[in-house]
Amino acid sequence: MILNLKKSLSTRIVVNILLFCILLFVICLGTFYLFSKRTIEKKTTDYAIEISKNTVLEAEKILSNTEVISKNYIWLLEKMNMQPDSISNLTRTIVANNPTIQGCAIAFEPNFFPQKGYYFSPYSCHIGDSIVTHQIGNPEYEYFYMDWFQIPKFIRSSYWTEPYYDEGGSNNIIATFSTPFYTTSEAGKVFAGILTLDLSLEWFTEMISSVKILQSGFASVISQHGTIVSHPDSELIMHQTIFTYAKEIKSPDLRTIGRDMLAGNSNFVSAQLRDRQMHLFYTPLPTSKWSLIVAFPEKEMYASLKSTTFILIALTLFGLGLLIFLVQKIVRRQIAPLRVIAASAKEVAKGNFSTRLPEIKTEDEMRHLRDSFCYMQKQLTVYIEDLKNTTSAKEKIESELRIAREIQMGMIPKIFPPFPDTPQIDLYAMLQPAKEVGGDLYDFFLIDNDHMCFAIGDVSGKGVPASLFMAVTRTLLRSTAPKQLSTANIVNTLNRSLAAGNESSMFVTFFLGIINLKTGILTYTNAGHNPPIIIHSDAEPEFFETTDQIPIGLFDSYIYRQSKREIHAMDKLLLYTDGITEAENAEKALYSDHRLMQCIAKNKQHHPRGIIEAITEDVKLHVGHNEQSDDLTMLSLIYQV
């Protein structure tokens, strides 16, 4: 599959476009999501804060109004000449005149009015549509020890009691606002009793219950000691404090929040409540020291964002799918001619240059490609035609060269042993041209019964010119040598003949030797050729002493000298061209004189043929797969008395 994807240009284009689009989409959607999240968070938070503050404001109106009512009647109580009957009437008046007040008590210290006994606490309250007044103090209800009496007495200031159920009365949650009042005597201000105003919290809990934030967000109120006064879960109301609830749901965070609420602080926080992450805002109701908290789940806050994001992702995926389909279609249509051109190219490769190319009407790259291909087709036709002609000509030349080689090889002796009737001498030679025809030569022949002439040469350059020069040299040698026993004369004759009219300044390095078969005396002339090697039967092989004579064919006036040397019985001579010592391997390293000498030393016991074959193998080993760069020519002989 991956291979197919890589192979198809259209698929690669589509994949690249798709990857880019996905990256773009992720960036855009990420930015949108983060920005929207922040906006939603801010709006919801602002809304929660606003709704909380409005609720607190509404509640405070009624709570503070209760305090104002209390303050007014306290003033009246402390100013008036307090009489038991008027006190009873006063509680009734307070309830009648203030519809928000559910009940009112004016409770006195024990025996405050001796004529009324130990307890005196008239209490008026609404029961149905009427107002009922009665005394609430008796041995079973010693009001002096109730919170609503005792706490304001001790703290000498007003006190909102903890909310409580008015069972059997209004059956509502009631909070009592208690204020101490005093009489003035000679001893100063003396505590006289408590004025209480009962406030039904029905309106309050309704107001709190009506607060809705998102789907399940709600508001709750806790009292100054943490009791839950209002909550959507009625099981919690008056049963739990925020701290017991925090313990039950194992949320230390909520306990911390509760303590901060009781401290009268306001804050916006996030906390884990049960299994939900909730955002909470709390703010105090300063009058009663209660605290309002609104809570809404984080999940709901981002619900709309999540659904929007989901729709966006779905739409984008659909869009991407459509994009892939269209791009694939367009790209395929656009590159369709490429397939035809590719098929045509195959046909062209098969030699069918007249293959028809698709017609392209648009002036675009495809048209240029088609035109270029068409041009290439035409050029190829011309080129192939030229090539055919050239190949034909080349084949002709090669054929001629093959003939030339056959002629050249026919010119050098190849029958071994060459002189079966002459036991004093055995000889073997080899010429392996680098190209079809080479410029190396060797020759040997008997001048008379006692003298054998042998030669080796290397014509400068290669190929046909060199082979022709070689043929001329060999022909001249054959025509000159039988009349001479002086190698110097022979070489000088050869030099003059070759140098005459040598316009192309070709030359031959040449070694010529004549060995006296009876005495073993070797007369030789070395014209710039590699020094031959004498292979002693009883000593290490060695190079002949070299002379500094120049190759023949260059200057007709040059006079060559000859040297003499005795060849002992069973000594061998090896003559070779530089094709041997300068044979190169792939690393351009030469075979070298040194390695040649080593090879000879290793094989010196062999007869000439064995030595030459050993050297040939060694050179082949050295060269390896490298192409043979020069002719390989060797001649070896053994003198046997």
Place this chain on the structure above:
Amino acid sequence: MAQKMGFYEQENLVVNIEHPSASINATTKLADHEADVISLFLVTAITARDQGVNLVNIGQTSQQSALLFITKKEHNIKTISDLNGKKIGIWKSGFDEIPKALIDNNNCSVEWVPILSTVNLFLIGGIDAMTVMWYNEYDVIVNSGFDPNELNPVFISDYGYNVPEDGLYCLNETLQTKKETLKRFVKASMKGWDYAALHREETLDTVMALMKRKHIPSNRSHQAWMLDRIIELQVPDEKSTIKGELVEKDYKLTQQILLNGNYIKTKIPFSDFHTPLLLK
């Protein structure tokens, strides 16, 4: 739990549990033969016996004192003597003998503020300290927003007043006539407590359901605290003591405290006061 799990039934007992009201307390119910067995604090029982109610202890569920003075750390009250000159809230309904005896014996002069039932006066700072029960009011205070590290509890037991509390009592005449029945009752009751200790959640479910039926506001976390502490208080100091039996030295200590404080006049022997009904 003994009632719910049928432990009384298993002992061929028909038991009806009644709660005292504000006007008729448990002792009155016993004296008036409205109840055969009642649960009382040891202090209350000794005082009632002194006042002529011929009751006897037939079982002691509590073996430790749970009484303490709770103070706010900010008041820096660490010992009893630090309470000198302070306003201390104390239950108006009773159980005040031991704290008062302790304060008197330490030559402290304090202002006792009788309190009906809530801890609000303490919470709001109207008093400096308050006598509370470790298993009840202490947790109510914590549940009102005070962290334990903001409170200094002064345990009365730390001052040699480890007076056990709840016990089971009946009239002497009932003991004489229904001894075997009472034995089975005490046995089943203690079995109920053992069951509660081993089945905490079930016990809490039962209590919560009962309170809901009776419209008594409460919550599970506070009830859990109460149950755990009550179970702890039932463990005797000495291994030789049978769980559910009143220890003689505890009785004598309580009696002496009450005599010293002139709460009682006569010294009743332990054997007259306590009849062990649980098998050793």
